[in-house]
Amino acid sequence: MSNNAPAHFAGELNERFEHASRRARQVVEFNFNVAGMIVRLCFAGEALVPAICRALDHLKTDATDKPALTINLWDTVSTHTPMLPAPFGIESYGPHGTISGYCNESYQTVYDTNYGILMMLDYSAKRAFWWTRDAAHLPAHEKASPLRTLLHLWTRPMNCSLLHAGAVGNADGGVLLVGRGGMGKSGTALACLAAGMDYVSDDFCILRDDPEPRAFSLYSTAKAGDATLQRIPVLKSMRDSPAEFAPHRQEDEKEVFFLHEHVPSRIVDQLPITAIVMPQVNDGAMSMLSPVSASFMTTHVGPNTLFMLPNSDVSTISIFANVARKLPCYRLLVGSDPTPIADTVASLLPTPHKRTELK
Amino acid sequence: MLASHYQINRPFVIRESFDDEDVIVNLDTGSYFSLNKTGTKIFNLLEAGATIDSASDHMIQTHTGDVAVIDLAVCNLIEQLLTEGLILAVERTESMDNHDAAPIPDDAEEKPAFTPPILEKYTDMQEMLLLDPVHDVDDSGWPARKPDSV
Structure with missing residues (x-):
């Protein structure tokens, strides 16, 4: 596997998100104030919005500052956008679903094998991707504490x-x-x-x-x-x-x-x-x-x-x-x-x- | 057989020092430890490049107590630290040759009595690191969602 595999995969995920947005005919955006920083959630369509945003509603902000992190979210069922073929094999999955070869100082990639959620964080581009198959089947814990893994990985290099x-x-x-x-x-x-x-x-x-x-x-x-x-x-x-x-x-x-x-x-x-x-x-x-x-x-x-x-x-x-x-x-x-x-x-x-x- | 020099097994081992003890975590095994003051002194000596002999000598010269007991305690702790993957045996390097161990007090200074080093081990977090093997994947190669995980 080449060293630029994570960068290549992030680029492909971005294309998938854009495809999903076109199929959904809209991108729904909200800004949240997380520990004094703006986190922007961009949804391809509305299917995931209530499940992800409800527990975060109290942090919603009208501030238009440049986001410290933009998370692009979509699901396959509502956007009719299949996920890319997995670029790594089953031997790549480590503890907590971390993907060997796709986690380094620039990128973090995690697949929740229990609930089928893919997360990838691109530190330098200050962006992340979050995908699941069907918004209608999100687990309760993801609704109660959404995006926890991504936010943990995001704050890791900061002084928080x-x-x-x-x-x-x-x-x-x-x-x-x-x-x-x-x-x-x-x-x-x-x-x-x-x-x-x-x-x-x-x-x-x-x-x-x-x-x-x-x-x-x-x-x-x-x-x-x-x-x-x-x-x-x-x-x-x-x-x-x-x-x-x-x-x-x-x-x-x-x-x-x-x-x-x-x-x-x-x-x-x-x-x-x-x-x-x-x-x-x-x-x-x-x-x-x-x-x-x-x-x-x-x-x-x-x-x-x-x-x-x-x-x-x-x-x-x-x-x-x-x-x-x-x-x-x-x-x-x-x-x-x-x-x-x-x-x-x-x-x-x-x-x-x-x-x-x-x- | 114990090697001459040691270094902390970074980045897998995290160490936080407090006044009364150190907290050490091995991210690789999921074990974590508390190390009492005597153990911390020995750990510091090893980190500064001490050999097993020089660490033992230092502890003997800076504490009162049976020399054989102190020597054995230092050896045992180093073995434990190695076994738990907290330190690694390494070759001598230039920086180690120049290590500056803590100063040894002169005879007039009162030396503390030697208390054995204690490395207390906790393993209750290990299960969180257990792999959940992926067996089934869909046509695109992504793991199939577990059937009972609605």
Whole structure:
């Protein structure tokens, strides 16, 4: 395989996108403010627009600045545009669907083998391509956190990092909620939202440490299981129609809530971060906070994001480690009562938080 | 048999240093580690180009404790670091010849007691690196979508 194979493939993908746009008879464009940069999504036709844009709607902007990244998206079924023949064989697929020979300093290529989504990022041209066979069959997680892989790869060389973390707080400070899935990040974030705090994320955000730690919103979605719904019943009023959102949702799967459609004033695009908290679900009712070291936090959190996302490198963990060195770190044993959860998190904010229950 | 010199297995190995310990990640294997202060000192010596003998000598001269115990502990840690793919055995280079190990305190200075190096290993992330082999492709050569993945 020649060294210019990725460049050649990117050129061919661009031709495919243009073909799809002609067949769809339109290109639908939206600009989004992602961590202070403009990301433009260009859709060949409208089929993918609602599924991809809904979780990003709160970041839509009318700004006409030159985009830092333009992502061209299309599907085959609605545009009647078949994908090119794969230029690589099945032996090229690595962990997370990374394509050997098509990932280097200039290009990143990933194929989601579970859901049939091709993604290619061309750093120098500040453009990316995203393709799937049928817009009607997008998986629920792609609707809840769209373009996550591309945005991770895009931020990788910058002084910011897509992190598996939530963030809540107020204008003066925020708490980064970290830890693996199922440890209580979402429940903690939602308990804080229900107590009136500003909400950046419950699961993924962009962390920047320049000059001070700051978390940026990516998705306005939140996920909640049955236990969280019992504890925070106000969420039930924000319930999406499961049949509409994810027709094949399993019973034990968490429900997805599009929060900006219900509490837009609470969904903020960024928060200064003043503490890091690792929730841990506890059997008792009360919540308890205990300080931990920056090294403990990095050991138990950093690798989680590193291995969850494709082609992570040192930047993914070093930004988090630098922030952990600067800020107080805590472990929070999360009890079943949401009020003390929010009060405990609020006690870490630099200015008092005035509790205002969501209705 | 341990080689003379070592280097960090970059770019696969990521190391973040803290006051109390180091966090080390092997991106290739999916394992990650915490290394205590004594281990960090030895790791720093190796990174600066120390041989196994000079690293051991340095630890003996800068700590109190049984010489044989210190020597064995240094050897064992280096073996562990090699086994886990965190360092590689390499040939001597010019830059290594000129390595400047941490200064050795004089006898009047109080030396700390030697505590064994501890490399704690975590493997719970390894499954995320497991390959999901592609078996079926469509007519264009793209992997077929999994039937249960709606």
